[in-house]
Amino acid sequence: xxxxxxxxxxxxxxxxxxxxxxxxxxxxxxxxxxxxxxxxxxxxxxxxxxxxxxxxxxxxxxxxxxxxxxxxxxxxxxxxxxxxxxxxxxxxxxxxxxxxxxxxxxxxxx
Amino acid sequence: xxxxxxxxxxxxxxxxxxxxxxxxxxxxxxxxxxxxxxxxxxxxxxxxxxxxxxxxxxxxxxxxxxxxxxxxxxxxxxxxxxxxxxxxxxxxxxxxxxxxxxxxxxxxxx
Amino acid sequence: xxxxxxxxxxxxxxxxxxxxxxxxxxxxxxxxxxxxxxxxxxxxxxxxxxxxxxxxxxxxxxxxxxxxxxxxxxxxxxxxxxxxxxxxxxxxxxxxxxxxxxxxxxxxxx
Amino acid sequence: xxxxxxxxxxxxxxxxxxxxxxxxxxxxxxxxxxxxxxxxxxxxxxxxxxxxxxxxxxxxxxxxxxxxxxxxxxxxxxxxxxxxxxxxxxxxxxxxxxxxxxxxxxxxxx
Numbered sequence: 001x002x003x004x005x006x007x008x009x010x011x012x013x014x015x016x017x018x019x020x021x022x023x024x025x026x027x028x029x030x031x032x033x034x035x036x037x038x039x040x041x042x043x044x045x046x047x048x049x050x051x052x053x054x055x056x057x058x059x060x061x062x063x064x065x066x067x068x069x070x071x072x073x074x075x076x077x078x079x080x081x082x083x084x085x086x087x088x089x090x091x092x093x094x095x096x097x098x099x100x101x102x103x104x105x106x107x108x109x110x
Numbered sequence: 111x112x113x114x115x116x117x118x119x120x121x122x123x124x125x126x127x128x129x130x131x132x133x134x135x136x137x138x139x140x141x142x143x144x145x146x147x148x149x150x151x152x153x154x155x156x157x158x159x160x161x162x163x164x165x166x167x168x169x170x171x172x173x174x175x176x177x178x179x180x181x182x183x184x185x186x187x188x189x190x191x192x193x194x195x196x197x198x199x200x201x202x203x204x205x206x207x208x209x210x211x212x213x214x215x216x217x218x219x220x
Numbered sequence: 221x222x223x224x225x226x227x228x229x230x231x232x233x234x235x236x237x238x239x240x241x242x243x244x245x246x247x248x249x250x251x252x253x254x255x256x257x258x259x260x261x262x263x264x265x266x267x268x269x270x271x272x273x274x275x276x277x278x279x280x281x282x283x284x285x286x287x288x289x290x291x292x293x294x295x296x297x298x299x300x301x302x303x304x305x306x307x308x309x310x311x312x313x314x315x316x317x318x319x320x321x322x323x324x325x326x327x328x329x330x
Numbered sequence: 331x332x333x334x335x336x337x338x339x340x341x342x343x344x345x346x347x348x349x350x351x352x353x354x355x356x357x358x359x360x361x362x363x364x365x366x367x368x369x370x371x372x373x374x375x376x377x378x379x380x381x382x383x384x385x386x387x388x389x390x391x392x393x394x395x396x397x398x399x400x401x402x403x404x405x406x407x408x409x410x411x412x413x414x415x416x417x418x419x420x421x422x423x424x425x426x427x428x429x430x431x432x433x434x435x436x437x438x439x440x
Contacts, residue, residue: 072179
């Protein structure tokens with residue numbers, strides 16, 4: 001990844017971290033906790049956020065200028081996921097990862 | 111997929127078809143042809159388009175309302191990929207799949 | 221995909237169909253139904269099966285001889301997913317897609 | 331990811347690192363270098379390895395016991411990719427990431 005700018009390398013790392021956090025918390029925490037954690041709206045958003053982060057990391061790893069489009073979409077979805085995880089509660093790691101990724105993606109999309 | 115609207119099912123199919131066409135043509139046609147077909151800008155766009163189509167299909171399969179963001183990004187990337195495949199030439203199947211997917215995604219993003 | 225053998229094209233289609241069926245039923249049916257449908261073991265297996273089908277389709281679309289490894293893994297995971305969906309019940313579309321994909325992948329792995 | 335074993339967390343990191351290294355080197359190094367670096371066999375193996383690493387990380391993040399199947403496939407594909415990158419030359423980062431990932435996946439598959 002050393003041919004990519006430092007800012008882009010940092011955004012790739014935020015995206016992969018947010019992907020890993022959302023997916024592992026959905027599967028390892030939400031499915032075990034049940035209740036509000038598996039309400040369809042919340043759970044789908046977690047999985048959608050994981051996928052969008054993964055795709056944005058992929059376009060940046062490719063070095064494709066089209067990462068601007070995916071990062072813009074990713075920033076918005078991460079923002080919504082952070083809000084929803086805060087609403088549900090007991091999802092601090094996810095809130096933090098989504099916020100950091102949203103900020104980084106917003107900068108990359110500009 | 112029967113709980114999803116017919117329009118969304120059709121867009122999922124366009125996205126998966128465009129994903130499969132871009133990836134298999136990049137690997138099976140462009141790598142064999144060489145020359146302009148493996149110029150970095152073109153080849154990266156093919157792989158970026160494949161990934162974005164895959165991600166948009168994923169969000170629609172999840173039934174996530176956030177597919178609007180991914181479909182907007184996908185419509186734009188497919189449009190650029192169709193144009194670039196037309197420029198390079200001998201990529202008709204890819205041009206057609208990208209155009210159809212761009213149109214379908216644009217409607218889903220609205 | 222026309223440069224790929226007919227058998228491989230058919231297996232790619234089975235994998236993409238099984239991916240789409242598992243993911244959309246997990247999100248659109250299991251999350252709505254609740255109860256046994258969101259027990260962690262079952263839900264994780266649905267998502268794992270979707271991912272493995274997606275990856276196997278990807279390797280075949282690339283025309284990579286390494287699809288033998290991914291198809292062998294995919295055949296086994298689809299077999300387990302079909303069994304578990306039968307146990308939980310009311311998942312006929314998933315059982316059928318997993319069985320067909322398992323059989324097709326087993327043949328491609330040989 | 332804190333509910334997963336330390337060994338599994340380490341393997342997830344190796345898989346994501348190998349995915350990122352293979353994909354970014356294929357796109358940022360091989361496409362620029364041309365020649366042997368874009369010979370179909372080599373380039374497809376790089377992309378296949380990236381995808382299989384991504385899928386194995388995914389199954390481990392889900393906490394799915396089926397990661398045994400994907401890690402077994404991944405270990406074998408990473409071994410082949412390391413060898414092929416060594417043959418082509420000037421791919422040290424990829425050789426190292428593939429070797430480390432193969433070893434880690436082999437242990438997780440056992």
